[in-house]
Amino acid sequence: MALRVQKYGGTSVADIDRINNVAGRVIKAHESGDQIVVVLSAMAGVTDGLISLANQASPRPDKRELDVLLATGEQTTAALLAMILKFRGYKAKSFLGFQAGILTDQTSGKARILDIECKKIQDAIQKGNIIVVAGFQGADANGDITTLGRGGSDTSAVAIASALKADVCEIFTDVDGVYTTDPRICEKARKIKRISYEEMLEMAILGAKVLQIRSVEFAKKYNVPVHVRSSFNEEEGTMVVNESSDMESVVVSGVTCDMNEARITLKKVPDQPGISAKIFTPLANAEIMVDMIIQNTRSGGETDLTFTVTKDDFERAKEISERVAKEVGADEVLTKKEIAKVSVIGLGMKSHSGVAATMFQALASENINIRLISTSEIRISCVILAKYAELAVRTLHAAFNLDKERQ
Ligand code: ADP
Ligand code: ASP
Ligand code: MG
Numbered sequence: 001m002a003l004r005v006q007k008y009g010g011t012s013v014a015d016i017d018r019i020n021n022v023a024g025r026v027i028k029a030h031e032s033g034d035q036i037v038v039v040l041s042a043m044a045g046v047t048d049g050l051i052s053l054a055n056q057a058s059p060r061p062d063k064r065e066l067d068v069l070l071a072t073g074e075q076t077t078a079a080l081l082a083m084i085l086k087f088r089g090y091k092a093k094s095f096l097g098f099q100a101g102i103l104t105d106q107t108s109g110k111a112r113i114l115d116i117e118c119k120k121i122q123d124a125i126q127k128g129n130i131i132v133v134a135g136f137q138g139a140d141a142n143g144d145i146t147t148l149g150r151g152g153s154d155t156s157a158v159a160i161a162s163a164l165k166a167d168v169c170e171i172f173t174d175v176d177g178v179y180t181t182d183p184r185i186c187e188k189a190r191k192i193k194r195i196s197y198e199e200m201l202e203m204a205i206l207g208a209k210v211l212q213i214r215s216v217e218f219a220k221k222y223n224v225p226v227h228v229r230s231s232f233n234e235e236e237g238t239m240v241v242n243e244s245s246d247m248e249s250v251v252v253s254g255v256t257c258d259m260n261e262a263r264i265t266l267k268k269v270p271d272q273p274g275i276s277a278k279i280f281t282p283l284a285n286a287e288i289m290v291d292m293i294i295q296n297t298r299s300g301g302e303t304d305l306t307f308t309v310t311k312d313d314f315e316r317a318k319e320i321s322e323r324v325a326k327e328v329g330a331d332e333v334l335t336k337k338e339i340a341k342v343s344v345i346g347l348g349m350k351s352h353s354g355v356a357a358t359m360f361q362a363l364a365s366e367n368i369n370i371r372l373i374s375t376s377e378i379r380i381s382c383v384i385l386a387k388y389a390e391l392a393v394r395t396l397h398a399a400f401n402l403d404k405e406r407q
Contacts, residue, residue, distance in 0.1 A: 002167040003035045003125075007135065007157035010044035011174040012231035013077045022231065023084045025172075030090065030130055037121065037131040037164065039157040040081060042073025047136075047150070063108035067137075067147045071097070074134035074153065082132045092130040095121065097145070102138030102156065104146045111146035112214070113138060113155065116163035133160060154215035162222040169219070169226050171211065176230045177237030178203070178210055180402040181255040186394045188403040192253060193236075196243040199253055199345055202379050206343040207258030216240070243347060251348035251355060252400035257393050258341040259386060261291060262314040263371070264321050265306040268331035271297065278328055279305065282320050288313045292341075292374045292383065305330075306372065308383065311337065339371065340389035343381040344396055356380050362399035368392055 006029065008022050022038075030036050050069050054061040061069075078094040085092035101117030121131055135153025140146050148155050154171060161169035178200065179189040195203075197220035204213045210228060219226050219240060229237025247253075269275055276295075283290055293307045309317040314337065321333050349355050356373075359380055363370060368391065372383035384392055397403060 001033050001035060003037070003164060004029060005037045005039060005157050005161040005164065005166045005169045007039040007153055007169070007171050008041065008231055009153065009171075009173045010041045010046070012172055013040055013042075013081070014044040016080070019077065019080050020084060022172075023081060023088060025231065026081075026085065026130060027088065027090060035125050037125070037133065037160060037166070038081065039133045039135045039153055039160060040074060040077040041135055041153040042077055046073040046076070064144060067108050067145050070147050071134070071137040071145050074136050078132045078134040085130055085132070090130055091128050092132060093124050094132045094134070095124075096134045097137035097156070098139035098143070100133045100160065102159070104138040104140055104148070106140045106142075106144070106146070109147060110149035111138060111140065113148070113159045113218075116159055118160070118163045121160075121164070148214070149212070151209060151212035152214075154212040155218060158215040158218045158224050158226060162218060162224050166224075169224050171215075171226060171228045172231035173210065173228065174230070174232070175210065175228075176233070176235055177228050178208070178240070178254075180253065181393055181397050182208065182257065185257065185390050186255075186397050188394075188397060190402065190405070192238050194239045194241055194244075194247070195253065196247055196347060197240060198243060198378065199247075199347055200240045202343075202345045202376070203254050203256050206256040206341070206345065206379065206381065207260070208254070208256045211240075248347050248351060250346055251352045252344045252346040252402065253348075254345045255393055255396045255400070255402065256343045256345065257389050258343075259389060260311050261308040261339060261341055261383075262311050262317075262337040263306060263308050263335065263339050263383065264314075264317055265304055265334040266321060266325050266330045266332075267304050267334060268298070268302040269305050269325075270329055271301045271303045275328055276305070279321070279324050280307075282324060283309075283317060286316055286320060288317050288320070290317075292372050292381070294372050308339070308341070308372065338386040339383050340386045340392070341381050341383050342389065342392045342396060343379050344400060345379040347378055349378050349380075358399055359396060362395050363392060366391055366395050368395075 082094035104111035135156040183189040201216045226240040
């Protein structure tokens, strides 16, 4: 008998028909003799709708109350699925995050899971129940409701799988698995059978929203086998697993695109020691994460300093940059929100050269200008104008032979 954690995302529970479909799948798994813990998202669009209501209630919704509100999306689906399972004659029990023992830190809106006290769930499993847990939420040490950030039900599922030492964590979604790039952008995208935690983590960080970043960090740290698959068919999906030697033979395994960043440039900054610290310390103090940083030296003891932040942090980062620009005597602050970061990712880059050159040539062949570049051991990212994003993804997908079946 295996213990399986199954997570169903927003489109998979979008209405009662689909929740009934989920119930059917859960019952089938239960009937096969496995113990099943289901983790659910809110119905598609519900979290967005709740955020919009909160913004109508207050221009700056109180963070504690916002978490209380957002958690209701998952509360609804968990209760509905448990009701359906019971109606169909099965023993089932729903749990909100705090009832499932999910303890988080106090960062409202993007809390981290610190611990899971899963005795209640274990007892309910032993009594033969199908367990249904509301994803995306927990409670902090004061008992206040917290949420885990957008896409957070993935992390709830992996964390619960880890705490229960489940045999597998199945992420059921609206695609058949993890693809070489977003199948909505590139019709030639192909399903990857097995991908390493490391590559999956880079893909998530760089914009492939199929798994939340923290869920992959968690899976990697605690060695949770994750199976990403469709909730609408029975096909095998993608296994996210530890790196194996054969994986390094693939130079590039995926292409991603992130439209969620914006660019800020401080023009003609005095080229002196300590200036970068003066610019980036206030941003850090405001808890703004800076991603790419580039400094171009001009003649005459001045430089241009460019960096990117997420669009959510853009307005605050711009305000701070304008203030600091005056203090340090920079010329002006220029900004651009319509940018995209396209990236290629692959373990094989560790041992192959020429990947950057191929990437730059491919973009050049379509006359796409590269504004910023950054690299790590297993990825290369280029910032380009947003209007070229989809073309760039398709071009890179072809340039690295991802359109073709992997041998
Ligand atoms: P869920 O609601 O089930 O959590 P998400 O919308 O969060 O689903 O994630 C699934 C979506 O991720 C897909 O519909 C797909 O468009 C997108 N996606 C982006 N990049 C990839 C990729 N490389 N492989 C698969 N899906 C991807
Ligand atoms: N409902 C939340 C969201 O839309 C969490 C999730 O779906 O994983 O972000
Ligand atoms: Mg998701």
